[in-house]
Amino acid sequence: MAHSLEERCTPLKLEYDSCFNSWFEGYLEPAVSASASPENRAEYSKAKAEEYERKCGKIWESYRDCVQKAVKDKGLDDLLDQARKENPLKEPPRTS
Amino acid sequence: MHYFSQSFDYDHSWAHVIIGMWHKYPNPHCSHVVTVDVVDRSVDPCSGIIRTERVLGCKQRTPTWIVKLFGGSEDAFVREISFVDPSTQTTTISSVNLSLSQFATCHEKILYSPAAGGRTAFHQTAEIQTRMVMWRTAADKLENWLAVRFEQNAQLGKVGFTDVLRQLWEDAKDKSPAGTPAPA
Numbered sequence: 001m002a003h004s005l006e007e008r009c010t011p012l013k014l015e016y017d018s019c020f021n022s023w024f025e026g027y028l029e030p031a032v033s034a035s036a037s038p039e040n041r042a043e044y045s046k047a048k049a050e051e052y053e054r055k056c057g058k059i060w061e062s063y064r065d066c067v068q069k070a071v072k073d074k075g076l077d078d079l080l081d082q083a084r085k086e087n088p089l090k091e092p093p094r095t096s
Numbered sequence: 097m098h099y100f101s102q103s104f105d106y107d108h109s110w111a112h113v114i115i116g117m118w119h120k121y122p123n124p125h126c127s128h129v130v131t132v133d134v135v136d137r138s139v140d141p142c143s144g145i146i147r148t149e150r151v152l153g154c155k156q157r158t159p160t161w162i163v164k165l166f167g168g169s170e171d172a173f174v175r176e177i178s179f180v181d182p183s184t185q186t187t188t189i190s191s192v193n194l195s196l197s198q199f200a201t202c203h204e205k206i207l208y209s210p211a212a213g214g215r216t217a218f219h220q221t222a223e224i225q226t227r228m229v230m231w232r233t234a235a236d237k238l239e240n241w242l243a244v245r246f247e248q249n250a251q252l253g254k255v256g257f258t259d260v261l262r263q264l265w266e267d268a269k270d271k272s273p274a275g276t277p278a279p280a
Contacts, residue, residue, distance in 0.1 A: 002121040002132035005153045031182035045144035079194040092179035
């Protein structure tokens with residue numbers, strides 16, 4: 001896994017990445033199958049979102065706090081805020 | 097404005113490519129990407145769509161004239177937003193440069209979707225554009241340099257990701273990726 005932009009955050013990042021990857025690898029293929037019906041999809045998504053929070057929520061918060069501070073310290077927060085303002089991308093872009 | 101696009105297929109299923117996506121860096125073919133950080137991520141409990149916002153740190157030799165004119169440095173950062181939608185089996189990635197962004201923007205869009213024969217189609221476009229009215233020659237020169245560099249990196253990205261996917265799913269068929277349970 002790649003390092004964090006702040007070396008101090010790298011151990012937290014590596015722990016978070018492996019938590020997410022392990023969750024994601026179990027998530028993706030069943031999620032595709034569960035999408036056959038809207039009810040299954042909603043039920044599966046809800047259960048898996050909760051599982052992700054339960055398994056990775058804590059390490060995510062520690063890593064996020066570390067990286068947020070690092071982004072600020074490197075002066076990237078203004079650039080990031082500007083990019084977010086110009087293009088929030090809160091919803092998937094249209095792919096036609 | 098400079099426009100770039102390329103399309104090809106990866107010899108892996110959509111799910112394998114998307115799982116591999118998080119393992120792309122560090123990559124000997126793409127040594128310009130040195131850091132990767134997730135700055136925001138959400139799993140939608142209704143749609144199952146995963147939205148990830150990352151900041152990628154790149155290091156690449158910058159020509160002296162750019163540093164002189166625009167004050168750039170070797171370190172450049174990129175913001176990347178991805179949406180993984182299992183229900184439609186589409187993944188979109190939108191990226192934009194944070195560094196030098198007051199002068200020029202490079203908007204990149206990537207789409208991964210299932211293709212025939214269990215393969216995955218990759219479609220990539222990039223628009224490189226100087227942002228402000230500036231001395232024409234300098235603007236053209238900056239755009240050109242960004243476009244050339246983008247194309248070089250795009251080719252390296254293809255070679256590098258192909259290797260990652262091969263290592264993840266072919267060389268290690270009996271092993272699971274990153275020591276975690278193997279997806280079915």
